[in-house]
Amino acid sequence: xxxxxxxxxxxxxxxxxxxxxxxxxxxxxxxxxxxxxxxxxxxxxxxxxxxxxxxxxxxxxxxxxxxxxxxxxxxxxxxxxxxxxxxxxxxxxxxxxxxxxxxxxxxxxxxxxxxxxxxxxxxxxxxxxxxxxxxxxxxxxxxxxxxxxxxxxxxxxxxxxxxxxxxxxxxxxxxxxxxxxxxxxxxxxxxxxxxxxxxxxxxxxxxxxxxxxxxxxxxxxxxxxxxxxxxxxxxxxxxxxxxxxxxxxxxxxxxxxxxxxxxxxxxxxxxxxxxxxxxxxxxxxxxxxxxxxxxxxxxxxxxxxxxxxxxxxxxxxxxxxxxxxxxxxxxxxxxxxxxxxxxxxxxxxxxxxxxxxxxxxxxxxxxxxxxxxxxxxxxxxxxxxxxxxxxxxxxxxxxxxxxxxxxxxxxxxxxxxxxxxxxxxxxxxxxxxxxxxxxxxxxxxxxxxxxxxxxxxxxxxxxxxxxxxxxxxxxxxxxxxxxxxxxxxxxxxxxxxxxxxxxxxxxxxxxxxxxxxxxxxxxxxxxxxxxxxxxxxxxxxxxxxxxxxxxxxxxxxxxxxxxxxxxxxxxxxxxxxxxxxxxxxxxxxxxxxxxxxxxxxxxxxxxxxxxxxxxxxxxxxxxxxxxxxxxxxxxxxxxxxxxxxxxxxxxxxxxxxxxxxxxxxxxxxxxxxxxxxxxxxxxxxxxxxxxxxxxxxxxxxxxxxxxxxxxxxxxxxxxxxxxxxxxxxxxxxxxxxxxxxxxxxxxxxxxxxxxxxxxxxxxxxxxxxxxxxxxxxxxxxxxxxxxxxxxxxxxxxxxxxxxxxxxxxxxxxx
RNA sequence: GCCGGAGUGGCGGAAUAGGUAGACGCGACGGUCUCAAAAACCGUUGGAGGGCAACUUCCUUGUCGGUUCGAUCCCGACCUUCGGCACCA
Numbered sequence: 060x061x062x063x064x065x066x067x068x069x070x071x072x073x074x075x076x077x078x079x080x081x082x083x084x085x086x087x088x089x090x091x092x093x094x095x096x097x098x099x100x101x102x103x104x105x106x107x108x109x110x111x112x113x114x115x116x117x118x119x120x121x122x123x124x125x126x127x128x129x130x131x132x133x134x135x136x137x138x139x140x141x142x143x144x145x146x147x148x149x150x151x152x153x154x155x156x157x158x159x160x161x162x163x164x165x166x167x168x169x170x171x172x173x174x175x176x177x178x179x180x181x182x183x184x185x186x187x188x189x190x191x192x193x194x195x196x197x198x199x200x201x202x203x204x205x206x207x208x209x210x211x212x213x214x215x216x217x218x219x220x221x222x223x224x225x226x227x228x229x230x231x232x233x234x235x236x237x238x239x240x241x242x243x244x245x246x247x248x249x250x251x252x253x254x255x256x257x258x259x260x261x262x263x264x265x266x267x268x269x270x271x272x273x274x275x276x277x278x279x280x281x282x283x284x285x286x287x288x289x290x291x292x293x294x295x296x297x298x299x300x301x302x303x304x305x306x307x308x309x310x311x312x313x314x315x316x317x318x319x320x321x322x323x324x325x326x327x328x329x330x331x332x333x334x335x336x337x338x339x340x341x342x343x344x345x346x347x348x349x350x351x352x353x354x355x356x357x358x359x360x361x362x363x364x365x366x367x368x369x370x371x372x373x374x375x376x377x378x379x380x381x382x383x384x385x386x387x388x389x390x391x392x393x394x395x396x397x398x399x400x401x402x403x404x405x406x407x408x409x410x411x412x413x414x415x416x417x418x419x420x421x422x423x424x425x426x427x428x429x430x431x432x433x434x435x436x437x438x439x440x441x442x443x444x445x446x447x448x449x450x451x452x453x454x455x456x457x458x459x460x461x462x463x464x465x466x467x468x469x470x471x472x473x474x475x476x477x478x479x480x481x482x483x484x485x486x487x488x489x490x491x492x493x494x495x496x497x498x499x500x501x502x503x504x505x506x507x508x509x510x511x512x513x514x515x516x517x518x519x520x521x522x523x524x525x526x527x528x529x530x531x532x533x534x535x536x537x538x539x540x541x542x543x544x545x546x547x548x549x550x551x552x553x554x555x556x557x558x559x560x561x562x563x564x565x566x567x568x569x570x571x572x573x574x575x576x577x578x579x580x581x582x583x584x585x586x587x588x589x590x591x592x593x594x595x596x597x598x599x600x601x602x603x604x605x606x607x608x609x610x611x612x613x614x615x616x617x618x619x620x621x622x623x624x625x626x627x628x629x630x631x632x633x634x635x636x637x638x639x640x641x642x643x644x645x646x647x648x649x650x651x652x653x654x655x656x657x658x659x660x661x662x663x664x665x666x667x668x669x670x671x672x673x674x675x676x677x678x679x680x681x682x683x684x685x686x687x688x689x690x691x692x693x694x695x696x697x698x699x700x701x702x703x704x705x706x707x708x709x710x711x712x713x714x715x716x717x718x719x720x721x722x723x724x725x726x727x728x729x730x731x732x733x734x735x736x737x738x739x740x741x742x743x744x745x746x747x748x749x750x751x752x753x754x755x756x757x758x759x760x761x762x763x764x765x766x767x768x769x770x771x772x773x774x775x776x777x778x779x780x781x782x783x784x785x786x787x788x789x790x791x792x793x794x795x796x797x798x799x800x801x802x803x804x805x806x807x808x809x810x811x812x813x814x815x816x817x818x819x820x821x822x823x824x825x826x827x828x829x830x831x832x833x834x835x836x837x838x839x840x841x842x843x844x845x846x847x848x849x850x851x852x853x854x855x856x857x858x859x860x861x862x863x864x865x866x867x868x869x870x871x872x873x
Numbered sequence: 874g875c876c877g878g879a880g881u882g883g884c885g886g887a888a889u890a891g892g893u894a895g896a897c898g899c900g901a902c903g904g905u906c907u908c909a910a911a912a913a914c915c916g917u918u919g920g921a922g923g924g925c926a927a928c929u930u931c932c933u934u935g936u937c938g939g940u941u942c943g944a945u946c947c948c949g950a951c952c953u954u955c956g957g958c959a960c961c962a
Contacts, residue, residue, distance in 0.1 A: 103962050683898045740897035816893050821943035871942045
């Protein structure tokens, strides 16, 4: 075969067409093979693929290809997450219909995705904004509703009074509207929720998954379980009572005031007339603050006395009631008992407003006067009546018992997790399939009437309501129960609802008797390996876990967790920043694909650094990969005829075979563990070594052929096009991507000679090459006899000698 | 602010059941080829000092401490930086 120049773009297009024509990557269920579901998070249809998308998709394709070569039946699908705010913004800004904009982007991105050369089975593509998909998203909502897991309640939204619009958090910049800079308010409105809190306890359990510890920690923190006590305080002169949640019931005797969230429903009722103005002003200010600001421990805690008092039933003391924005209505009961002596925030608050500080848990060095800072550690109880003298952990239980006996409250577990707000006041989303009838109330759309289709003729003006509200033909309908006139729900679903189940749809994309074919689900699910950005650590990955548990409880599926293994790749940066259109630092993959080829871009992205850490795109660095693949091309095509028939040099052949098999092992293990950077490095090393062997012609024909064949096979997942071409050029039958990954010879990779490091007092002083089987006795004798070592130990006393077999000898002298 | 990562040559990074720090690559410098340049190929390349030389000594993994025969790796404190924090997806 002629040694022509490596023309990557030409080869790549040729093979991509051939693979597509032959349906090489078509996947069907095959019960005789072990299945492997390798899933990459599908992209949002933002417009065009940038190198960050490649960074997510190329290495995961390499891992999927490796599994195929290991004999798994691999499902590695791709699709488009295509509902969302940006489509609507494009409509407002440029007058394009969100559907047009989105579907154009799908076309463009699909074309771009194909140039990666991945093993995607495009027959399984899923597009979430198409009625054939969102029909089933709506169906899922109805199932949730029937199960009592969907409900309506009031919740605050970001409201811009000037634009008359609900804003997403990202549209709020420093508390102001991103468009008109008006101060954003938080106002309440009726919206739909999912009862994710019902699953809080089960979601804490990760026994069925192999996930990175940090992601599990983030989800645990998100759930924020805390075991404590709910305690009822009296409200003298009022028939209501006040409930607080605390994790420190042992400090109940140290309570000197109570703090309510500014939004707490009792605030209006309890505020005395003389405090009304001050309280209202404070509530207004709090409305503009974000939760992060409110909870920041750096911010000085402020609040307002509302003029009313609460009664501590254990002490019969009357204590003042404050409101402060560091207390959130959504957590616990929206009210806390303040114990300045034993809580840092309460301490700062008490100091600021001159409130008493009463010590009830004695610190080891109990000061005679007031504490200088909050004491949060353990100690014995003081100033606590019958509980005095007890260690505070014992007192916690005793006080809990006492409270329960007296009916003052009781033990309770609180979660930071809140129910999932799924309503969006937007057009470009899945319509919530509900109907409001003046006679029958809230009525779900019957399954047979699905999908509730998005109307085409909506107007995209920022009006504060979903644009759907103004489409009469959409809103006005008849009640499925009584047949009378009724109105449709105009909120749409959070797009996280779409991504909750797309991976189920991939198993049976055309299925029309349900969201998925239960038989296919049984074969493919759960996902064996999920990969994607860590920015999804909590929300998407958490909601999907919740959703799968719900579907399981509805009897629709058979497993507990959607994603058995999870891996988060890092972020690719360019010019020191995360790539984004607004920063104008987007690297377009096509420019490079057309110049140096997809294989080069794939390999370069892998070579940048550890996949989990991300890295910086550098235009120069890619040259190294180009050079490597050029050498790879040339070496692989070196005709075996230039090598002798019989072994010219047994040692050289053994050395080559040893390095080859060590590389097979290294590449296999690296692929297994997603260490793509070192995999590429070891492939480069093997290539360099083969280059030297070629020059020396030190091996016979068959050894050379074995080396080239193996090199191509172990490189095939990483660089699928060039290896396919060379596989053909070296006389192998199509396709390399249907071959098995080579195994390494465990005997061959054991070294006969090793380098032993000789240290004196832990510092490297010499190295010796010895037989791998050397005894400790021989190693010591050899080491001590070395001239260099003698120079360092002469005249000194040998304290001890540390011997690490196969590694080193350390002589400790004084 | 809270939670979670990461700090190693000029640059990207390699090496952790604690055992040769700097694999592989980029860049730079020198050379071969060329009328010249590009490409390609060969060589050198952590810093400082000593030697004509084969060589050799000391320092070096963000900072400061600790444990250890031995620390990039373990422990404590600090500094810097990146990600998440519930309507971006």
